[in-house]
Amino acid sequence: MPDTQSLIFKSLSDPTRRAIFEQLCREGEQTVGFLTSGAGISQPAVSKHLGVLKRAGLVRDRQEGRLTHYCADPAALAPILDWTREMAGFWEARFDKLEDLLKRMDQ
Amino acid sequence: MPDTQSLIFKSLSDPTRRAIFEQLCREGEQTVGFLTSGAGISQPAVSKHLGVLKRAGLVRDRQEGRLTHYCADPAALAPILDWTREMAGFWEARFDKLEDLLKRMDQ
DNA sequence: TCAATCCATAGCCAAATAGTTATGAATTAC
């Protein structure tokens, strides 16, 4: 199995899947049928997308009779938020070091 | 051509590519040859990864004789940082609304 | 009970992806 970050980034790299996740973030819990009605693709395709999002931890499902409700778990975005900030941080650090160097050279 | 967010997410969904980008963020500008020496894959494979990162705006290249230097542009991460924060925000908003509702019901 | 609804899974297909080797253009070194 791929690492968590790859799973999350890959999940979000597909626009359809991102739209489904966004819908769940905006509107809260939704059934598969309702998500399908707005997605422009077949129900099995939506189910597969939901499966991918679930494997990445981005959504959870809840059974209720024959309905399956899905909801987003935005907390699962934390790993990529952290990683992204870390990358920006490395860059800042190198920039600071350069600034220091220039300052020292100036004296 | 896919939208910018898809390009960025897709670029970062591959661990090898993420490692290359991370290397450039940590260490700054590097040649293709040097990146290849640490990547564990062939030079053409590295070049292709760099091409993908470049198309997503995540890296820039600079020619110097027969050497090609690549450097990261972490500012290009902004779109997905914004999107991620927006998603978390929607969730917060719904949570606040629920809290309000509960408060009103309590009275 | 029988029909209808909801959704997950299976099986198929075309396109994209990540790797490879081979090659060639441009530059540098001898």
Add this chain to the structure above:
DNA sequence: GTAATTCATAACTATTTGGCTATGGATTGA
């Protein structure tokens, strides 16, 4: 001038991906 180095591109391959239709289990409604 010739050889060596650097890297991008081309051509190929195996795997993954995102869509589809078909199906069937579980639940609900008549």
